[in-house]
Amino acid sequence: MASTTQTETPPAPPAGRSRPRSTGRAGDRIFLGLSRGSGILLLVIMASIAVFLSYRAAVAISKDEGNFLTTFDWNPAGDPPVFGIAVLLFGTVVSSVIAMLIAVPVAVGIALFISHYAPRKLAGVIAYVIDLLAAVPSIVYGIWGALVLVPYLEGLNLWLDQFFGWTYVFEKTEIGVARSLFTVGILLAVMILPIVTSVSREVFLQVPRMNEEAALALGATRWEVIRLSVLPFGRSGVISASMLGLGRALGETMAVATVLSPSFLISLHVLNPGGGTFAQNIAAKFGEADAFGRDALIASGLVLFVLTLLVNGAARLIIARRKEYSGANA
Amino acid sequence: MKLQRMNRLRATALGALAVSGALVLTACGSDDNSGDTSTTGGAQTKAASNVSCDGAKGQLRASGSSAQKNAMDLWVKEYMAACSGVEINYNSSSSGEGIVAFNQGTVGFAGSDSALKPEEVADSKKICKTGQGINLPMVGGPIAVGFHLEGVDSLTLDAPTLAKIFDTKIKKWNDEAIAKLNPDAKLPDKAIQPFHRSEDSGTTQNLGKYLGAAAPSDWKYEAEKKWPAPGGQAASGSSGVATQVKQVDGSIGYFELSYATSQQISTVDIETGGSAPVKASSENASKAIAAAKVKGTGKDLALDLDYTTKAEGAYPLVLVTYEVVCDTGNKADTLGTVKSFLTYTASADGQKLLTEAGYAPIPEEINAKVRETVAGLS
Numbered sequence: 104m105a106s107t108t109q110t111e112t113p114p115a116p117p118a119g120r121s122r123p124r125s126t127g128r129a130g131d132r133i134f135l136g137l138s139r140g141s142g143i144l145l146l147v148i149m150a151s152i153a154v155f156l157s158y159r160a161a162v163a164i165s166k167d168e169g170n171f172l173t174t175f176d177w178n179p180a181g182d183p184p185v186f187g188i189a190v191l192l193f194g195t196v197v198s199s200v201i202a203m204l205i206a207v208p209v210a211v212g213i214a215l216f217i218s219h220y221a222p223r224k225l226a227g228v229i230a231y232v233i234d235l236l237a238a239v240p241s242i243v244y245g246i247w248g249a250l251v252l253v254p255y256l257e258g259l260n261l262w263l264d265q266f267f268g269w270t271y272v273f274e275k276t277e278i279g280v281a282r283s284l285f286t287v288g289i290l291l292a293v294m295i296l297p298i299v300t301s302v303s304r305e306v307f308l309q310v311p312r313m314n315e316e317a318a319l320a321l322g323a324t325r326w327e328v329i330r331l332s333v334l335p336f337g338r339s340g341v342i343s344a345s346m347l348g349l350g351r352a353l354g355e356t357m358a359v360a361t362v363l364s365p366s367f368l369i370s371l372h373v374l375n376p377g378g379g380t381f382a383q384n385i386a387a388k389f390g391e392a393d394a395f396g397r398d399a400l401i402a403s404g405l406v407l408f409v410l411t412l413l414v415n416g417a418a419r420l421i422i423a424r425r426k427e428y429s430g431a432n433a
Numbered sequence: 434m435k436l437q438r439m440n441r442l443r444a445t446a447l448g449a450l451a452v453s454g455a456l457v458l459t460a461c462g463s464d465d466n467s468g469d470t471s472t473t474g475g476a477q478t479k480a481a482s483n484v485s486c487d488g489a490k491g492q493l494r495a496s497g498s499s500a501q502k503n504a505m506d507l508w509v510k511e512y513m514a515a516c517s518g519v520e521i522n523y524n525s526s527s528s529g530e531g532i533v534a535f536n537q538g539t540v541g542f543a544g545s546d547s548a549l550k551p552e553e554v555a556d557s558k559k560i561c562k563t564g565q566g567i568n569l570p571m572v573g574g575p576i577a578v579g580f581h582l583e584g585v586d587s588l589t590l591d592a593p594t595l596a597k598i599f600d601t602k603i604k605k606w607n608d609e610a611i612a613k614l615n616p617d618a619k620l621p622d623k624a625i626q627p628f629h630r631s632e633d634s635g636t637t638q639n640l641g642k643y644l645g646a647a648a649p650s651d652w653k654y655e656a657e658k659k660w661p662a663p664g665g666q667a668a669s670g671s672s673g674v675a676t677q678v679k680q681v682d683g684s685i686g687y688f689e690l691s692y693a694t695s696q697q698i699s700t701v702d703i704e705t706g707g708s709a710p711v712k713a714s715s716e717n718a719s720k721a722i723a724a725a726k727v728k729g730t731g732k733d734l735a736l737d738l739d740y741t742t743k744a745e746g747a748y749p750l751v752l753v754t755y756e757v758v759c760d761t762g763n764k765a766d767t768l769g770t771v772k773s774f775l776t777y778t779a780s781a782d783g784q785k786l787l788t789e790a791g792y793a794p795i796p797e798e799i800n801a802k803v804r805e806t807v808a809g810l811s
Contacts, residue, residue, distance in 0.1 A: 178659055180633070254680065278624040279666050280681050361673075364666040365631045376666045387669065391529040391633035391658055 160405045163398035171402070175367050177384065179392070179399040186399050188406050193369045194284055194378035195407065198359070199352040201288025201373065206295050207345050213296075214303035215329060230304065237297035245361030248290045253362060256281040256289070260374045277375040282364035285373040287380075290358055295348035302347060306340030307333055339422045346418035353411055356382035381407040483782050486516035488769030496524040497531020497544030500635055501572040501754040503691065503790045505544065508778050511786070519770060528635050528754075529658075535757055536560055541767035542775070543757040546635030548735035561759030567733040568755035569803050571778055573793035575718035576636055576643075576750045579678045579698035580685040582606060584621065589614045591704040592647035592749075598685060599627050599644070600652065601664030606683065614704060628677045628686035631667035633658035639752040640687050646740035647749065690715065691791035703750060706743045717748035718793035725753070727799065732760040732806050734799065751793065761811045768810065775807045 163179070164171050167186055174187025213233065217226045260281050267273040314332040323331060360383045364376040385400045392400060495505075502525035509521045523544070531543035536556040548568045549557065557566030578595065580588055585606075590598070594610045597603040603610060607620040630637050641656030654661035668677045671688040678686040679696050690713055693700050702710035711717050724742040729735035740749050756778075758771060777783050784794035795803065 178657070180659070181655075181657065249676075279626055280677070282666060282668075360631075360669060363631075364668065366663070366667065368663065387632040390527040393529055393533065396529075 156401055156405055156408075159398045160402035163395065163402045166395065167399070175369065177367060177388065177399075179396040184395065184399070186403075188381070188403050190367050190369055191379050191381045191384050191403060192406065192410070195353055195380040195382075195410070197373065197378070198284045198287040198291060198380060199349055201285060202291035202295060202352045203345060203349055205289060205292035206299055206348060207341075209292075210296055210299035210344070210348075211303055211341060213300045214307055215333070217300075217304050218307040219325070219329060219333065230301070233297050233300050235297075236293070237301075241294065241355060242357045242361070244290060244294055245358040248286070248358060248362040252290060253281050253286060256286055260285070264374060272371055272373055274372055275374040276372055277377075279364070279376045281374070282362060282376045283374050284363070284378045287359050287363050288373070290362055291352045291355055294355060294358065295351050298351060299341075299344045299348040302344035303337065303341050306337040306344070309340075310336045342421050343418055346414060349414055350411055353407065353414070354382050355380075356386045359383040360386045381410075483780065484512055484515035484773075484777050486519065486773055489516050489519045489773040490769060491518075491766065492520045492522065493541045493767050493770040493774065494522050494524070494539065495531075495542050495544065496526055496534045496540045497757070498528045498546045498635060498754050499525040500528075500546045500574070500689065500752065501525075501544050501792075504572045504787055504792050507786050507790055508774075508783060511783075512774055512777055516773070519773075521770070521774060529633070532757065535566065538764070541758075541764070541771045544754060545757055546752055546754045547638060548729070548733075548755060549757060557757075557759065561762035564759050564761035566757050567731070567760045567806070568729060568735040568757055569775065569779075569806060570734055570736050570753050570795050570799060571756045571775075571803065572754045572787060573718055573722045573795055574752055574754075574791070575690050575713045575715060575748050575793060576640055576687055576752055577690040577693045577698075577713040578685065578687050578701040578703075578750070579675065579693045580701060581678050581680075581682055581698065582621070582623070583682050585618050586699055587702065588618065588699070589702045589704050589710040591706075592644060593651045595701075595703075596644045596648040596651035598625055599629070599640075599665065600662045601625075601627060602651070623683045626681055626684040627665040628674050628681075628684055629660045629662075629665055629667055630671075630674060631660075631669045634671075635754075636671065636687065636689070636752065640750065642738070643740045643750045689791065694791060703748060705747065705749055707745055707747070711746055711748045713748055713750070715788050715791060715793040717746050718751045719796060720744060720747035721749050721751050722753060722793060723747075723796035723798070725796075725799070727802070732809070734802055734806060736799070753795070758810060760806075760809075763810060772807060772810050775810075776804065779803045779807055 166184055167174075167179075168183035169176060169185035169187050171187055173189050174185055175190055177186045177190075178184065179186050213229065217230050221229065257280065260275060260283075263273040264275040268275070310333050314336065315328050318328045318332050359380050363378065363380070363383055365379040365383060365387065366377040367379065368377050370377060381403050385404060388396065388400055502523075505523040505525065509523055513519060513521060525544075528543075528545040528547060531540070531545055532549065532553055534540045535543035536553065536559070538560040545568070549566050554565055558564075560566075578590070582588070588611075590611065591614060594603065594614065597610065604625060606623045606625055612620055635658060637660050638656050638658045641652070641654060641661065644652035645654070645656050660667065666677070668674045668686075671692050674686040675688050675692040675696055675698060678684045678698055685701075690700070692698070693713070700713045702712050704710045721742055721744070722736075722738065724739040724744055724747060725736040726739070727734050728737035735755070736753050738751065738753065742749055756775060758775070763771060779795075779800060784800060787794045794800070
């Protein structure tokens with residue numbers, strides 16, 4: 104693949120910033136109308152969804168007798184109704200961060216191997232298998248996690264507790280099987296690996312051949328080529344890939360609901376069973392919830408939505424600041 | 434040449450995926466259904482002779498409690514075999530959804546594992562134009578407390594000990610309280626891992642009602658569908674709890690009896706204060722339900738269960754699920770089918786099916802009132 108990039112002719116220069124004028128022919132006008140209509144329809148749909156969700160959420164929050172942000176409980180059916188998102192926010196962020204810490208380095212490693220080290224045939228196979236991981240439905244990951252990952256992680260947990268218990272985070276204070284945020288993080292890491300890997304791989308393959316050859320001509324080793332030309336060039340791409348992965352990790356539902364032993368407590372001991380995430384809580388509570396309980400869940404969903412928006416916004420900021428390296432301008 | 438090799442590789446990979454996918458799917462399918470397949474098999478052989486199809490026609494939609502799903506499946510199958518042209522669709526979502534659907538008027542009747550709350554009755558008056566929603570006790574069942582402890586096959590516990598175990602006040606299997614109730618068992622020095630339901634559940638609520646009534650000083654939580662105590666671990670659904678108990682040495686959890694039988698999980702005998710500890714079985718559960726009193730007024734037959742019963746062989750940890758209908762003002766196009774179907778489920782034949790599915794029949798005295806009420810629905 105690298106060789107094809109080399110021989111490819113450079114893309115034609117963009118056709119100027121101003122939009123090309125319509126020719127005034129019927130087909131042109133119809134197409135303009137259709138595409139403009141679709142664009143407006145999308146905005147209307149999104150706006151009405153947002154209005155509906157915000158309204159239902161506002162109704163629920165106004166009846167909440169606890170503090171929506173700090174209460175460690177979820178009991179909208181109780182008397183008085185009390186629910187708060189603190190535990191869910193904490194669990195969502197912690198499990199996603201664990202997933203990112205595991206998945207991103209591994210994914211970058213795989214992407215570099217595929218794009219720069221592996222023989223062409225092997226690279227194809229690995230890339231294909233990684234892409235297959237993305238096609239596995241999340242409930243299947245959930246079943247695998249519950250039946251395989253959880254029992255086998257107990258040994259790792261004991262090991263971490265024994266040697267890294269002093270970190271507080273890896274101290275195991277409660278007995279119990281490994282249905283913890285840490286296990287969820289590992290499972291999420293496996294699940295977001297394909298998206299981070301394939302986007303990073305594409306970016307690494309886009310590195311201008313000239314940069315790499317220049318580095319080689321200066322006497323750089325292969326590792327130095329990667330460090331000096333590939334990684335700086337690919338950084339913004341890897342960041343956006345990670346954000347895509349983070350987006351999936353934040354919203355993952357069924358796999359988390361199957362593996363986690365939820366409880367409404369916040370604890371930094373990530374090996375202890377307990378915690379919860381937004382999506383898992385919605386999946387678990389929706390079935391038995393009455394109308395008001397559903398409104399409360401919608402309110403928690405809105406918080407997840409805002410969280411995702413913030414993450415995406417942050418990613419865009421980072422990428423914008425490093426525009427000179429971004430793949431789009433190469 | 435190269436292209437061909439690539440294709441062959443892809444084909445192999447796809448084949449491998451298909452095979453492994455099929456394995457995963459079948460594994461999970463058989464896991465879910467292992468409980469019911471045997472029971473449906475037993476029921477199939479019986480002829481549905483005593484079903485009266487008078488007035489039944491068309492399609493009837495119903496929704497609600499998943500606790501009575503297996504019973505409904507059996508009943509619907511028998512009933513539809515006898516009454517051709519009538520179709521009954523019971524969507525076993527949850528009691529909450531069932532009642533919501535009933536109060537929106539989209540179903541003919543709802544299944545619920547707790548009686549209607551006053552505000553739900555008030556809501557129902559909009560749908561039942563001339564009357565209101567009532568509860569008909571139709572299916573009873575024991576909630577089994579399953580445990581997994583290497584080297585221990587049978588275990589006797591009483592309500593206060595159960596309450597302390599589920600509240601994580603008793604932490605070791607060789608605790609004095611457990612040892613006193615089980616003088617013959619070799620109890621290991623192992624941590625107890627109690628499992629409860631992670632989602633809201635009528636089974637949790639019924640366990641809470643039992644513990645609150647039979648061990649009021651050790652279980653101070655309100656009986657709600659949500660698990661109230663802070664400790665312990667959670668798993669999703671009865672099947673999830675049963676799977677965890679099956680897997681984890683030192684664990685204890687609660688679920689319908691059928692999950693314990695199908696997965697060969699040992700269940701706790703309950704010391705009620707009677708002459709001997711009582712095993713979880715549908716027969717023993719029926720004896721406990723017989724001690725219940727009707728607390729509903731008018732045609733409403735909501736039951737007040739006696740969780741502290743000391744009657745001989747009565748298993749006190751039971752749940753009763755209701756069918757919710759309008760006493761008067763049922764929709765004209767489904768009334769005939771509702772009456773005919775519920776007449777069958779409340780009949781001797783219908784109730785007899787329950788035992789085969791691991792449920793407990795409603796005692797005759799209450800059942801007679803149910804039949805009378807069903808006959809008077811309008």
